[in-house]
Amino acid sequence: MKKIYASMISIGAYAPEKRLTNSDLEKMVDTTDEWIVKRTGIKERRIAAANEATSDLAFKAAEIAIERSGLAKNDIDMVLVATLSGDFLFMPSTAAVLAGKLGLKDTPAFDVLAACSGFIYALATAKAYVESGMARNVLIVGAEVSSRFMDYSDRSVCILFGDGAGAAVISATDDPARAIVDVKIAADGSLWDFLTIEGGSKNPDGKRVMTMKGNETFKIAVRTLTNDVIEILARNNLDSNAITHFVPHQANLRIIQAVGDALKLAPEQVVLTVDKFGNTSAASIPMAINEIYESGRLKTGDLMLLDAFGGGLAWGSALVRFAGK
Ligand code: ACO
Numbered sequence: 001m002k003k004i005y006a007s008m009i010s011i012g013a014y015a016p017e018k019r020l021t022n023s024d025l026e027k028m029v030d031t032t033d034e035w036i037v038k039r040t041g042i043k044e045r046r047i048a049a050a051n052e053a054t055s056d057l058a059f060k061a062a063e064i065a066i067e068r069s070g071l072a073k074n075d076i077d078m079v080l081v082a083t084l085s086g087d088f089l090f091m092p093s094t095a096a097v098l099a100g101k102l103g104l105k106d107t108p109a110f111d112v113l114a115a116c117s118g119f120i121y122a123l124a125t126a127k128a129y130v131e132s133g134m135a136r137n138v139l140i141v142g143a144e145v146s147s148r149f150m151d152y153s154d155r156s157v158c159i160l161f162g163d164g165a166g167a168a169v170i171s172a173t174d175d176p177a178r179a180i181v182d183v184k185i186a187a188d189g190s191l192w193d194f195l196t197i198e199g200g201s202k203n204p205d206g207k208r209v210m211t212m213k214g215n216e217t218f219k220i221a222v223r224t225l226t227n228d229v230i231e232i233l234a235r236n237n238l239d240s241n242a243i244t245h246f247v248p249h250q251a252n253l254r255i256i257q258a259v260g261d262a263l264k265l266a267p268e269q270v271v272l273t274v275d276k277f278g279n280t281s282a283a284s285i286p287m288a289i290n291e292i293y294e295s296g297r298l299k300t301g302d303l304m305l306l307d308a309f310g311g312g313l314a315w316g317s318a319l320v321r322f323a324g325k
Contacts, residue, residue, distance in 0.1 A: 004172050005179035006130035007323040008123075011298075012064025013166040013290035014057050015277060016048045020147075020162070029155035036159050041253025045162025045278030048145045053087045055097040057165035058143035061286070062102060065167035068324060071137055073102050076169070078138040079109035080125055082118025082282035084311065085146045086111060089199065089208075098141065108135075115195060116249050116310025117185070118142055118282030119166070120318055123306075124183040126170040133172075141167040142282035149197050151209040160251070161210070162278035166286020173323070177301070181319035184232050187312045191220070195311030221255050221309045225317075226262040229307050232317045240265055242303060245292055249308035250274040250284040259307065281310065289322075298322055 021044040022033035036042055048057060058081055066073055079102070081095035088094075095109035114121040119142035126138035143165035150158045173179065194213045198206020225248065233240060240246075240263045248256050250273050260270045273288045280287055285306050292298040302322050309315040 002174050004131055004133060004174065005176055006127040006170050007173040007178040008168050008180060008320050009171045010065045010069035010169045010324045011166070011286060011289045011293050012061045012068060013164065013287045014060035014064070015164045015287065016046045016052060016057065018047045018049060019044045020047050025159050028152055029158065031155045031159055039254070040160060041274045042160065042278045043275045046164055047147045048163040052145065054083055054085055054143045054145045055087050055094050055101060057145065057163065058094065058098045058141045058167065059101045061143065061165035061167040062098060062139055062141055065169050066139065069169040069171070071169065073104065075137050076102070076104060076139045077107060078126070078129060078135040079104065079107060080112055080122040080138060080140045082112040082114065082122040082140070082142045083144055084113065084115050084118070084197065084281055085144045085149055094143065114187070114314040115312055116251065116279070116281045116284065117308040117312070117314045117316045119285045120183065120306060120308045120316030121185050121314070123170065123180070123318055124185050124316065127180050127183055130170060130172050136172045138170045139167060140170055141165060142284070142286050144281045144283045146210065146281055149208055149210050156214055157210050157212050160279045162280050164277055164280040164283045164287050166283045166290055168286055168289070178321060178323035181321060182232055182236050183316065183318040184228065185316035187314040189312060191313045194313055218252065218255065220313065221251065222258045224315050225255065225259045225307050225309050228315055228317045229259065229263060229305060232319060236319060238319070243269055243305045244302035245269060245271050245298065245304045247271045247285055247288050247304050247306050249310065250277065250288060251279045251309070293324070300325060
């Protein structure tokens with residue numbers, strides 16, 4: 001029997017209209033544009049409209065990705081949504097809501113919860129389903145309206161996050177040249193308290209806002225992200241020169257630059273959107289891929305190195321040859 005490979009055949013994204021700039025934040029908390037730009041690289045982020053939920057953003061990104069894939073909606077046989085800010089607290093899943101909006105009535109749909117690494121976890125899941133023959137065309141979406149879970153009086157967190165969605169279609173192919181080369185995911189739950197949103201069974205009365213041990217997270221993020229990409233390149237006998245686009249999670253420009261420097265990447269290899277979208281958590285990597293797609297930088301056959309890190313702590317990396325047109 002011929003081996004089946006999983007392939008990323010399209011990308012799409014959606015960013016809400018409303019912009020929250022650093023000068024807007026200066027009026028809300030004790031901060032400055034200069035501090036935010038210097039410490040994070042962020043200039044503005046997008047905020048969903050009051051009538052937009054996470055599945056609405058996911059739907060807009062998904063429609064674009066499906067259209068660019070050349071498939072019909074009914075060809076999608078699995079829907080995965082990576083999010084930490086779903087439409088509902090635990091039930092129903094945002095993936096099920098999204099599948100309903102897409103008109104899919106008999107399709108498996110579930111959420112993937114791995115915070116900012118969720119898109120890589122969804123990619124790993126889609127790859128496994130496709131390669132095992134259990135699915136042929138998986139829609140994976142990273143979507144967040146994390147602004148609903150922000151404490152806009154906590155300057156150490158609220159300046160970082162923005163809303164948005166990105167989607168990709170992962171399809172079966174027998175051509176190894178179009179395949180997702182490798183995906184690597186990991187977690188260390190002993191550090192669960194570095195990033196939290198309370199309100200679950202452990203503390204139902206806890207505040208449903210994001211908390212973060214920023215400085216501790218920063219140090220572990222740089223070390224883990226660097227080691228992770230070195231490992232995935234090594235186990236595939238690849239050098240960082242082979243990478244056309246390094247697409248890291250857009251949490252902080254300083255983290256991205258530290259990893260880029262450790263890998264000796266040229267600036268043109270590194271994809272940056274953190275300045276205009278901030279940290280969109282699970283949406284950040286697909287939104288960044290969409291950015292290079294729409295600007296014409298991403299070409300069929302280009303090798304992307306994806307790299308994410310976040311709450312859990314959970315992290316992951318992937319080597320993806322783009323097979324879209
Ligand atoms: N404006 C002005 N001053 C501020 C602000 C602000 N918005 N926020 C914090 N400060 C102050 C602090 O109070 C502190 O003051 P002090 O020295 O008087 O105590 C000082 O700035 C330095 O604070 P640090 O927290 O040490 O600042 P740091 O350089 O670490 O930057 C940041 C903070 C941007 C949060 C950084 O630590 C970071 O990016 N961390 C990692 C984030 C990350 O990768 N998260 C994982 C993904 S997210 C997810 O999974 C959901």
